[in-house]
Amino acid sequence: MKNLVLRSLTGALYVAVIVCGIVINSTLFTALGCLLAALAVNEFLHLVDRHEGGAGLAMHLLDVAGALVLVYGFDSVVFSLGTGSSFPFLAAWGGLYLIYLIARLVATLYSKRGCPVRSLVCSLGAQVYIALPIALMSLVYNSRQGVALLLGVFIMIWLSDTGAYLVGSTFGRHRLFERVSPKKSWEGFFGGLLFAVAAGFLFRFGFPDLFDARSWAELAGLGLVVGVFGTWGDLVESLIKRTVGVKDSGNLLPGHGGILDRIDSLLLVIPAVVVYSALLLLF
Known part of the structure; x- marks a missing residue:
């Protein structure tokens, strides 16, 4: 009974966070996307660590930061469409994400934990599998x-x-x-x-x-x-x-x-x- 109550409360809180993040305003929507991306990418990397060996805290933080840049930057570009300021946003956030990708590739050269190449593949996989779909939510939201x-x-x-x-x-x-x-x-x-x-x-x-x-x-x-x-x-x-x-x-x-x-x-x-x-x- 206690587990059922806990499960119900957790489920209700999760639904409330999702609904509020979508219906209140675009700022909360972007915050919701960033929160989901950061938590999910971190969780995914910990799962991979169990199987392939740890990539290290610095790599994890870098990958989570990359996911946040992708989600926040994509939202900024989508929400600026039609205002005449979309290109500056695209240049700024696109450039920042390219810096993440370059930094992650270079960091692989100096990694001495586990298999660096597998770690790199998993990191980039997290961006495509998790961060990109969450970023794409803004296209639906802005339709x-x-x-x-x-x-x-x-x-x-x-x-x-x-x-x-x-x-x-x-x-x-x-x-x-x-x-x-x-x-x-x-x-x-x-x-x-x-x-x-x-x-x-x-x-x-x-x-x-x-x-x-x-x-x-x-x-x-x-x-x-x-x-x-x-x-x-x-x-x-x-x-x-x-x-x-x-x-x-x-x-x-x-x-x-x-x-x-x-x-x-x-x-x-x-x-x-x-x-x-x-x-x-x-x-």
Whole structure:
């Protein structure tokens, strides 16, 4: 009972932080992105250290700083579009991120801990796998009705997870990807997909003022994108954890594991949503 209460409180706090970071203003949104990136990159690097040997505190701090520059800089450029000041922001933050990349490459030459090349690959992987998708959230946030859309994406992810668990635990018989995640089933996958698509219909018809710029078909398609890529995101993180031999990515969120355990689906969903939105604009 105590664990259930703790898990519920932690989950409620996490949801509150996400919602407030999205709906209040763009400053808090950027702060939320930086917080998620810093925590997730640090967690990822600690996971890798368990398997490959430590890269050292200095390398960790450098990689976290690189992630912060990418997220904050990308947000600054996106939010300055149309104001005439986007190029100076791009030059400043792009230059700073190039300095990080050069510094990380040079630091590899002097590293004497573990395997420097593997450490470098993992560091750059953290930028692509974690920091870049979080930075891309600003493209969704800055689109038409972007606040509602981004919040809707999070809700779709949460509902998809809930649907997958409820349907999978009740009807799951056929394994989805047993080598990576033995408990996931095809029945659970389609249950999660159904919940995500249903959320799209709910957004359009239940909250028409928030989503009146988007058709029901567009939002239902968004549910399909979230359901499919969210599952892949979950499986990618499961593969990482299985490789390094851990159950949870960390213990930051009591009863829920680490921050990566909470945003694993998001890391593949956001790039997919950006591509999906771009295709809608083209066609």
